[in-house]
Amino acid sequence: MEKSEKLAMIRHSMAHVMAEAVLEIFPDAQIAIGPSIENGFYYDFDLPRTLTEADLLDITERMKAIINSDRKFVRSVVSRDEAKEVFKNQKYKLELIDSIPEGEEVSLYNQGAFTDLCRGPHVESTKDLNADAFKLLSVAGAYWRGDEKRPMLQRIYGTAWENPKELRLYLDHLADIEKRDHRKLGKELDLFSLHEEAGPGLVYWHPRGARIRQVIEDFWRKEHYENGYEMVYTPHVGKSWLWETSGHLGFYKDSMYPPMEMDNMDYYTKPMNCPFHIMIYQNSKKSYRDLPCRWAELGTVYRYEKAGALHGLMRVRGFTQDDAHLFVTPDQMEDEIIEVLRFSLHMLHSFGFNEIHAYISTKPEKSVGDVEKWNAATEALKKAVEKEGLKYDIDEGGGAFYGPKIDLKIKDAIGREWQLSTVQFDFNLPERFGLTFVDKDGVEKQPYMIHRALLGSIERFFGVLLEHYAGAFPPWLAPEQVAIIPVAEVANDYAKEIERKLRKDGIRTVSDLSNERMNAKIRKAQQMKIPYMLILGEKEMGAGTVSVRYRNGKQAFGLSYDAFLAEIKAKIESKEQL
RNA sequence: GCCAAAGUAGCUCAGUGGUAGAGCAGCUCCCUCGUAAUGAGCAGGUCGUGAGUCCGAUUCUCACCUUUGGCUCCA
Incomplete structure (x- = not known):
């Protein structure tokens, strides 16, 4: 058995x-x-x-x-x-x-x-x-x-x-799960906070957390430009007309923040970015030559989640989706899906997630869009997954009414699964907004529209990352990469000098010039899980070198500044864990 | 929203029907130190909010807010 x-x-x-x-x-x-x-x-x-x-x-x-x-x-x-x-x-x-x-x-x-x-x-x-x-x-x-x-x-x-x-x-x-709890680590490492008195489910990013988010976002943007996306920015609120047309007020109203009235019109904060990206699409008549449009936005949305559902960063009321919408011709659809999936995997791998499982959800009984489209889209999803050699499950009939999708779930360091990426076809919005492009034959046709988020929401992704690494971020993500610890006051000037050099060389560095004992400073840096500590005393000053204490307790003595810089830069470049 | 538990100093928590205490953090002083906490002192709380019972409530009761664990939903 x-x-x-x-x-x-x-x-x-x-x-x-x-x-x-x-x-x-x-x-x-x-x-x-x-x-x-x-x-x-x-x-x-x-x-x-x-x-x-x-x-x-x-x-x-x-x-x-x-x-x-x-x-x-x-x-x-x-x-x-x-x-x-x-x-x-x-x-x-x-x-x-x-x-x-x-x-x-x-x-x-x-x-x-x-x-x-x-x-x-x-x-x-x-x-x-x-x-x-x-x-x-x-x-x-x-x-x-x-x-x-x-x-x-x-x-x-x-x-x-x-x-x-x-x-x-x-x-x-x-017990391990409890130790890794992102809410606990978020407090200990001074990364973020939530304030019940200022509104539940709304996240405040502290400097150290914001640093990490900035690194994630910079990387995300760079990768998107490299992969053929353009960035857009859209408003946070829109008139009810927009949400009526999109259908959100019909199906999704309970999850939206209530309207604000102005000039006798109702404005809603956005629970999704799609209608705004559609406005940009519709701003000019599109030719098949304009497609595919790949538009990405770190779009902050607000959703009314039930009070009991809120959970740290994992489930909040205001969050930033790493959203993108693809408007493509039917001919381009398959290649685009393959490309999106490849891109997703690349992003997830970059953050240290290597075990990935795909879930394809197919047409439910109640659905919009003709069967041919559903079949073509579903086939494209399967093809993409197979091409990447991913393990996958099919949830027959589990798709949204407006299109099939792939969800990617990663396994974290202790074997828990988290859903991050999602690639979702939408046969509903192009219809509702009457999206078209003019094809080669001069006929107006409807484009395929694909929603996708690779990280899901930045908040949630950050929470998952935090738990995955138990707060010990790899050097490329660490909010502070180097902590400089002078052995005694005489080395303070040397510490400042090294700090200046490192900062100039693009290394996130802090130095601890407090009048604590060196041991206490090491303990503090260790607790903040800073990957590299430079211990500087009279020996280093005299020789013009640095001594390194790594987060894992290993030590290296008498390195030249350049040798250390090369070492840490290589680690950052490779995105490896220390 | 529902069930349950919880809310005391910045953090982690103790405690009491007669208006509160520890450790850490903070501040001041001492120490200037070679790989995970030098020592001493000081300061810090309308005990989640509002009502009720009581001579008296942080403590008991009720309501509300928030948090946590679930149910439901999901990124």
Whole structure:
């Protein structure tokens, strides 16, 4: 048996054991569902009162007792009526029984005092579970069937493994995630802040964070120019006419900031940049000779995200998309898609993301645009992905109503997936705005329009980068690349001299002339995760050299200034991690 | 928006029905030091906001705001 199947069985069985334990404490509890999930399991309950930390300990102890009592998991197949009789006091189970398709058999699993409606499979006996290889993690609210109109249940999350060692590894992994939390690092490294009193979900970039953002944006612009894009700038607000035409006021209004009234007109802050880029397109009549238009903008947009959805930099209300729109002829479409994908991968690789997975989403049932276009676009997406040799999954029918898309997800340093790039066809806006170009044959035709963002949003991308590197940015991104640390006051002038030279040579440098001890300065620089420290004392002054302490603790003594400069420049140039 | 927890000094946190404390950071002084914290002193808080109970509320109650973990949605 595959390990993943075995773990799923263990976790699913754990969920049943947990349900039994909960029922021991709350005999009248209504039980909902309890599946295995990635890394663990959960079970949803409708309970007479809110669970506390103490309850979790109590449940844990009871679970251990159940596991150690060697109860068999016994499967039985019953009729619907029999099942309904068994669960006559369990309204959620009754609903589930009714939702089982006709013809599918209804099975129960029983262990000890607990019987659950369940497809299985399960381990043979509770003794196949390890009482020291699970942990209940948290209680959270969850709607019955994920529907916010239905009752809110209490969900207990747990993690379960084959043995205590695996559990330990997983708990260490959770601790690692916590250590890398971009909100924590953002504070520690003085990169950004959010201010509840000034508006939730709005980001303030501090000098050190802004430095990194600047490096990202400069690189982004340079690459875009090199790859045939032009930059545009567009306004932050637009009259309601624009959003009515685009359809946003019809489909997207709930996610937009409310209107501002001026001169009897409603103005909306933009939740997307597309209508503005379309205005530029429409400013003049386009010939096939003008296409493709590749227009990019670091466009700051505002969206009303539900309060509960806000999360650090990952989910905010104001953010900057690294947006671009491509207006292309049908002939150009395929090559352009291949090119966009190649470009995306190049960008992601540059930032140190090398494990990339593609997800193609195809035509949903309700859609606009004719089938031929959908097919051509979808084929182009597949071709592009295959050409790059990317692993990909297809989400059949998972596209937006207005066009198919590719999403790229990267894996970070600790194996978590993040969606960054997205390439999205749009058959809707060209129609709504009546976009055309004059083809060779003199006939006006509709161009293909492609939205794409490579990094997604700068805020979110920054958050992902921060967690990926755990704050220890590679030299090319580090807000401060060199910290100069004089051993004692006598070396301060020499420190200033070296700082001036480095700054002049384009190296981001700070020097610490405070009257702390050298050790304290090193500690400070180390905590700020500055990649290079130059320790300058009488020896260096005398010889006109520098001594380097690298972020990883290694040291090099007596380097000439030029040798050090060459070394750091090479690192920056290569974008390597130190 | 819903469920739960939380909000005390710039940060991390302790604490109490009789208007608060630590460490770090900050400031001052001392130290001038060779690879992760020299030492001493000072200053810093209307205890998230508003109401209620009470002789008295940071502490108890309620409402609101915000944050966190989830649900939903997504970049």
